Amino acid sequence: MSTIDDITGQIAPSAAKDQHGRGYDGHWALVWQKFRKHKLGVAGGIVVLLAYFVALVPEFLAPVTLESYMPAYSYAPPQPLHWGRDDGEGWRFAPHVNAYNSVIDYNSGRRLFEEDVEAPVYVGLFVRGESYRLLGLIESDIHLFGPIEAGQPFFIAGADRLGRDILSRTIYGTRISMTIGLVGVALSLVFGILIGGISGLFGGVVDNLIQRLIEFIQSVPSIPLWIGLAAAIPQSVPPLQVYFLITIILSVLGWTSLARVVRGRFLAMRNEDFVKAARLDGCGPVRIIFRHMLPSFLSHIIAVVSLAIPGMILAETALSYLGIGLRTPIVSWGVLLQEAQNVRTIAAAPWLLLPGGAVIVAVLALNFLGDGLRDAADPYSD
Amino acid sequence: MGHFMLRRMLYALPALIAVSIISFLVISIPPGDFITRTAELRAAQGDIMPLAEQEAMRRAYGLDQPIPLQYWNWITGIVTRGDFGYSFAFNLPVKDVIWPRMGLTIVLSLASLLFIWAVAIPIGIYSAVRRYTVGDYVATFLGFLGLAVPNFLLALAAMYIAFAGFGLSVGGLFSPEYVEAPWSWERVVDLLGHLWLPMIVLGTAGTASVIRIIRANLIDELHKPYVTAARAKGKGEFALLMKYPVRHALNPFVSGQNDIFVDIVSGGTIVAIVMGLQTTGPLLLDALRTQDMYMAASFILMLSVLVVLGTLLSDLLLAWLDPRIRYQQG
Numbered sequence: 001m002s003t004i005d006d007i008t009g010q011i012a013p014s015a016a017k018d019q020h021g022r023g024y025d026g027h028w029a030l031v032w033q034k035f036r037k038h039k040l041g042v043a044g045g046i047v048v049l050l051a052y053f054v055a056l057v058p059e060f061l062a063p064v065t066l067e068s069y070m071p072a073y074s075y076a077p078p079q080p081l082h083w084g085r086d087d088g089e090g091w092r093f094a095p096h097v098n099a100y101n102s103v104i105d106y107n108s109g110r111r112l113f114e115e116d117v118e119a120p121v122y123v124g125l126f127v128r129g130e131s132y133r134l135l136g137l138i139e140s141d142i143h144l145f146g147p148i149e150a151g152q153p154f155f156i157a158g159a160d161r162l163g164r165d166i167l168s169r170t171i172y173g174t175r176i177s178m179t180i181g182l183v184g185v186a187l188s189l190v191f192g193i194l195i196g197g198i199s200g201l202f203g204g205v206v207d208n209l210i211q212r213l214i215e216f217i218q219s220v221p222s223i224p225l226w227i228g229l230a231a232a233i234p235q236s237v238p239p240l241q242v243y244f245l246i247t248i249i250l251s252v253l254g255w256t257s258l259a260r261v262v263r264g265r266f267l268a269m270r271n272e273d274f275v276k277a278a279r280l281d282g283c284g285p286v287r288i289i290f291r292h293m294l295p296s297f298l299s300h301i302i303a304v305v306s307l308a309i310p311g312m313i314l315a316e317t318a319l320s321y322l323g324i325g326l327r328t329p330i331v332s333w334g335v336l337l338q339e340a341q342n343v344r345t346i347a348a349a350p351w352l353l354l355p356g357g358a359v360i361v362a363v364l365a366l367n368f369l370g371d372g373l374r375d376a377a378d379p380y381s382d
Numbered sequence: 383m384g385h386f387m388l389r390r391m392l393y394a395l396p397a398l399i400a401v402s403i404i405s406f407l408v409i410s411i412p413p414g415d416f417i418t419r420t421a422e423l424r425a426a427q428g429d430i431m432p433l434a435e436q437e438a439m440r441r442a443y444g445l446d447q448p449i450p451l452q453y454w455n456w457i458t459g460i461v462t463r464g465d466f467g468y469s470f471a472f473n474l475p476v477k478d479v480i481w482p483r484m485g486l487t488i489v490l491s492l493a494s495l496l497f498i499w500a501v502a503i504p505i506g507i508y509s510a511v512r513r514y515t516v517g518d519y520v521a522t523f524l525g526f527l528g529l530a531v532p533n534f535l536l537a538l539a540a541m542y543i544a545f546a547g548f549g550l551s552v553g554g555l556f557s558p559e560y561v562e563a564p565w566s567w568e569r570v571v572d573l574l575g576h577l578w579l580p581m582i583v584l585g586t587a588g589t590a591s592v593i594r595i596i597r598a599n600l601i602d603e604l605h606k607p608y609v610t611a612a613r614a615k616g617k618g619e620f621a622l623l624m625k626y627p628v629r630h631a632l633n634p635f636v637s638g639q640n641d642i643f644v645d646i647v648s649g650g651t652i653v654a655i656v657m658g659l660q661t662t663g664p665l666l667l668d669a670l671r672t673q674d675m676y677m678a679a680s681f682i683l684m685l686s687v688l689v690v691l692g693t694l695l696s697d698l699l700l701a702w703l704d705p706r707i708r709y710q711q712g
Contacts, residue, residue: 221648221689224682231670232412314532343541356535363530
């Protein structure tokens, strides 16, 4: 019914909206309208944007830089934040944490931490601390939050083995973990569009062969293969190259689902009226693909891409955790989780799992966003 | 049916050959071999291994041959004699190490699959029938969470809870006294006592996706005319649900079992490493690190074969369930 109404609506411009109340907006406006209705998708999108913002400027957001450490605060638990303080003349607002006094308990061999109420570390917003280069360009020493007096202990999420701030390191880890998914997916996308496009365009034997290949790759257990390939990277390779090798390894197996979507859209669209019309108007194949076909399945590609990123993040985290992915000095969530190798360490310092929480939030948000985008990618169906 | 089975099995053959080549290639890509690794290790301990000795060892192990020839020797050994080559690190034939480990891997994978079915099918049906209720939202949310939590993190969390909450020392599939013991009734009981935790950990991600598949398919079926017809005839609601729409909705679920089984076997590697299970995972990682090539290649090969066989089984199951597939392809 609605299609007929749509057609009559288009013929009679006086009826500016169809029965669903939709106006005659462009494709992207329709996609946006439909996406906005997917509440979880929007929420996921906001979290993802925030995460990429964190990835852009971790130097500003983290209280301390990666180089900072305090051996006396090895495995220190999170310092509770106090909002105010009674200094004899009554309570006043002064957010602070208390420094720790540590004693070694010789029975368990563990260091015990006690808050020292006499040594408050006042905390503020936009404080001066260690200097850094924002985006590698702007020299600055302002941090979003941290101790007002630089260099004082501030471990709001606890410390690791060497007394480094878990929160700061997790914030820095966002950069690598969130981008490795992007770079990996970008690579997969190149493979996927190329191979999927060839498959959809040529059809016949080529299509059949490529489809069998994709089925085969999808039926191979990926993690053992990933482990195998990642373990093949020699220890002597510099960290930056390891980063790129890992993205290549992830996309070697990751391109298949993208290729499937591209091929499917190609096949479905080859016989659409508007493609036929373009062909009859004398457009060449390149113009048809890029001017007419690509814009209408770009939204599908974006949706598949956002659903492919979480898989890459999970894979990188797992490989790095096993010690065959990224390595220090690169800081990713997986590298940080290496600290939590066994149950005893975790039982003694559960805050080491904070980067794991970041992984879960990022993957959930990307999944919600991808779900919303997938629903919105085809705004013409209900 | 017989015709279809034969065809489907013939299709699996090239996949198996390709898998064996890839398994071997992955192991052969890294520069150096087990001998150079050993020499490096010894050098780190201050013990220099003369080049002549390295060459002699290489010849003894057949590592001086070109890679295609090494592959040929390896694969013909497996096919004709069931001989997977020699593990340099264990100083044992690979087959002596691999079979007990593979057995436990299969047991764990199947247990996880059964766990997924037992949990996900009822929840999926409930979610679809009671759509948009609190229970549905809880199930959907838990499903998403199950997808988002990395397997190894879940394994760590489960071990932490068992350790800190219940004082259980988990890890491994056996109590220490049964690890090396021969099979006995007590050992089986001991295995079952340890199996449930990795089974739940491994099954969680799969449970999430099965719930979503069943829910989506069943929702599509629930409002079809045949359901209304059956209801109009006065059939009870539960019997009706089980007899018609659920049976319909199970078809896509069965064909989705491939991916889930692949994920179980694949994810099982990492869970096993984290939890120290006596399955293939930890040994595979060690073998890759020490470049114990026949061992590593055999493990990857066997895991892939397990997956190919799983795919074959689920295809046959689907053909048995759905005659349309038999006739279309057979």
